[in-house]
Amino acid sequence: MSLQPQVEDAQEARSAFFIGADSDVLEEQDHHQLILQKANALASGNCLKEAIDLFSAAMRYGPVQPEQLGTLVDCILRNFKRKTAGPDPLWRRSRDAEESRRDDVFDCPNCRSFLGEPVTLACGHSYCKRCLQRQRLSKCKLCNGTVGGEEKVSVVMCGLLEKWFPDELKRSKTLCEVDELCRTRRYHEAVSLATDAIQCDPELMAVARLSRAEAYMALKMYRLALEDTEFSPWSSCFAEALFRKAMVLHEMGQVDESLQVFLHCLAVDEDFPAAKRQVEKILCDLLSPADENVKVGLRETTQNTSPHMRNKTLVAEAQPPSPVQRQHQARAASAHDHLERLEKRWESLERPGLSRARSLRVHGSGCGDEGLKRVCSAPQLGDEDKASLLKRKLSVSDTEHCVVDSGSNKLKKQGVAKGSKQKAAKAKTCRSVPEDLLDPNDLECSLCMRLFYEPVTTPCGHTFCKNCLERCLDHTPQCPLCKESLKEYLARRTYMVATVLDMLMKQYLSPAYAERTNAHLEETRDLSDLTKNVPIFVCTMAYPTVPCPLHVFEPCYRLMIRRCMDTGTRQFGMCINDPKKGFVDYGCMLTIRSVHFLPDGRSVVDTIGGKRFRVVSRGMKDGYSIANIEHLGDTKVESSDELQRLQELHDAVYEQARVWFQNLKFHFHNQILQHFGPMPEREADIQATPNGPACCWWLLAVLPIDPRYQLSVLSMTSLRERLVKIQHILAYLQSIPNN
Template structure:
């Protein structure tokens, strides 16, 4: 890694200098000013990337004044603000984010997103299960556990049939509560806000600790534009069960109330914990776009219909920063962060200043006495102050900082999540965990999009025959094309924890079966198709269900090998064959595959058998007999040289179309080998010639079974001589 020397400009500074020079010299040469405006925006991006916010804000303001800039084009500015936010968080509480992540892990039967009881479990593609309500809100872009992208649509929110039945059996009281909440949420989803508020309030009278009901009522109040009541409910919910989704929804309420400074803080809090939270990022971009835009008055006044109006009294700290209070709309000190339990003093440091500078952020753009340039200058003072953010003083008057708060986000561990639900032993029945296909205990259980659960291997075998669910017959073509058969984590954990003996026996049985499938002498899988030879490529198109299963087992066991034999009408397949090593497998969306293989060892079949529809064999492997006598070895080398030269002549006399076909399917002719006895199967050119020569497969099979190189070379020489004499003029 290169080290920047004292006095040396950084790459970002050089880029910024380039844009400045280009701007002065008119490098773009655009008479209409489009090139100039583009340079201004590019320069703003570079300055923001270098955390030079004071200058960057000026450039963004100029760009917004001179041209139409979309909110998403402020992504670099948002990223710079977020980096400073996270840096401040790590300085004040180095383990804050990690401890938050650990503390946010749900218990066994809780949703990873909201940490509430998993009453309506939906299993997503990665194998983790969420409550249906969290998925329906559309606020999850990635899995909270494994960080995998969630490509779910409303039609995919099918309940996991098995898990739903188990939780109904084990936790009837929790399920009853879930159903009452679902009724209120149904009214909310149908936009019947008044009925939702009425029902939620009625249910809360008897169950005031139900956070989910209170969240439902908060959303209903939001829909009715009763922002004060919605804010009170969200604050109460977050004090008991903090969550990113909850903070996001509260920020939206604050945004509707016109309290943009507080909502911006909460959106940044969400991004600090989860940078992939796209909705929060878009809101931050929109707010900054409105604050920097000359027409931002409409955004600043977004909450004019709110029942809560901002006060007209400036804070002393704000007066000191702004310098002139008469030209800026006065603000009140926001108290919602104090009620929500967030560390307000720390969150304000994301701007590099204390709380006073943050207080002036919201209304800068709406000041009627200031021009556009003055607004941008004032906003720069509030967001930047100086270029070195970490060195700026914080607001010493904040009571939360005096109390010594250090966490970036309120801890995610609550009384509700501390309730550890365990499966009642008297209700535990091993038969509840049997696969409906193999009638054995689940092993690597996977759940289909339609909500049914099977052993992974059982489901794959069914999909080899038909792309439909074995139970409900719903089409699984899309699921088959993805080929992401992730185990249902919750179900697998329950089996391991509560049925350890049954799981141990099932695992032992699986290990024994895998060991038997891995025996490449007594139980070699046989692909009955065509001739194969050592060192010669053999691409295959696999479409039959039995061979899909065979290839999949070769990959899963790690052997990556199977035998290839030609058909025999009497015995089923020939007595001699060649092992094929799988180099790669390309799966097609409908389950077929293109398998790239290359020939390996030759074998002789001792006995035949069947396994799950495909043939297997007990074999012994063949290799050429070594020649010890030096004189005989010299004569063998001379014969090999003659055959090799004769083969090259024959190959080059072929028509171009035939030669190109051979090169496309089998590659070029192998080079001449100096030590012809080094390979256990003899020189590679002999097998390449057998693969390309127009000879009857039975004759090729006889050459494959030979264990003396001399005899094989003589036969090949006879074939070449015959072909040359036949095609000679």
């Protein structure tokens, strides 16, 4: 008996099995994505309890990454703010205390400390390098601009700060050294350097203690780390102090407390990416199944999803539980007592009178830094219990207001509002530049050798006048000083003024700045005159009312187009080439309708014809031609009889042109429509504009005749002569057999 049929049957069975298994996997993935989408929708709608249910269920169907919980974090933060929205919530007082500080141009907008090693972002605002390196910023706090993270230190501003404030710059560099020691895991050296800095210079205390807290935490000296984060609840780095405190609590295993402090940090500063990532990780741990191999469908979850999923879940529940499931259910059932104790601990944490010392005693972590034990929020909780616990912790309560304690004791807590108001009322003294150190040459553009006007700082850290930089990028996408590639910077074309430098010039060099501004305005005024020194694009024929798309790639014309846009005229002249004169004596003004810039600096310019002109004199400016011109217009016919004959001639030519256009081959007909649009409608008043009927110029643009002949028609100021010329051209074209 042959074994071949049996082998084939086995192969078919195995194939069917794998196909069925693949189908189940795909179905599980679909369910997983469906639940995640619905959970995100509920979180966006602020339905916190339902969102937690679905996110918890999603983790039973498949893995969920922490970054996928961003919507849930936003929902929890909104509920946290609402829950703590008493008459004067602590997080609002914290934020108001920061915002009440008088702005100092030499302070970092993020940490409110001295702007040591300033980095200017693409939006034009400057931050200290320390804040950007520590990834405490994802958007500009002043304008919500994106932080690229690749910008280098501003060379000009570094030179100014080193000259004007050498002592403060030295302090700032000391803090950077402490951070560098922490990054290289030389924590003992970091503690020693930070301690010396605090003792020698009290002005460094606010930020240096936070850096030292990071080192203490790495050394597992948690008590000292907490003391450094709580030294002053209204410090200039309050959001970062909360973040550092939450990190210490999390390292100690006090996940519940750390979660609330992280939320407090985000309530003070929503743009704190590191804090949001930590909350996402904590939520992911709290909602994750105790055993990743256990995937149990919840009835209440599937009731909110598709009917197909409900049927699948009911079938699964009808079957006897597996040993792993029974073990999971037993573990969940045995955790109820611990759940109640954990609820009480959360309630006590939410009461405003709880001090840090008491919190440490409750968790058995006040007996020394080295002996601290890590305590999990819910070490034996089942999946359903953890989701239920999380909902109770984070849900909105109409009767209870939660205030997270960030002070050291009850007396300090009671007096914090009064102290904060006193400190908020006491404005910080702004730094002033020593008058004997002011030198306009320090704020001079290296390209035009004049005081900066609209200073722009490139990603490589060099600063130029905006116009000067754009002219250089017209020729090559590289920094004029260091030759670093600026292709991406050129592609974005976001040349935003460096606000700090601009403010410094206006405040400390006002006479020189006013003189520089007047010079710029005078130059712009000269460029705005549409009869003198008009820019001329030497390229092709252009006609009134007819579109003229242009591809601009030459550096001189890039500059010319940009100047037309900057001055607001949005106009330039178009002429064809003349071997002897450079360009012919007659042309047409073009009005820029839109400009599409390409990543490499080229542009596609959409223009339309305007007035005709005659060249009076010629010249050159910055590589392109200019001319003094006088505008042309048709001579009007006054006699009614003559006007009647002119109207009849116009109608005859229009009908002749319409017939010619309709009889064109399909290919040519479509090409004309694509480039020039349809033939203009017949006009009631043929003398309404100085240029006459639009159909004449449309015909002149599409008729296949020599440009010199077209130029002769363009220069005519008699509508009758123009119509006769076009009539002769149409008659000649119609006499040629249509092949």
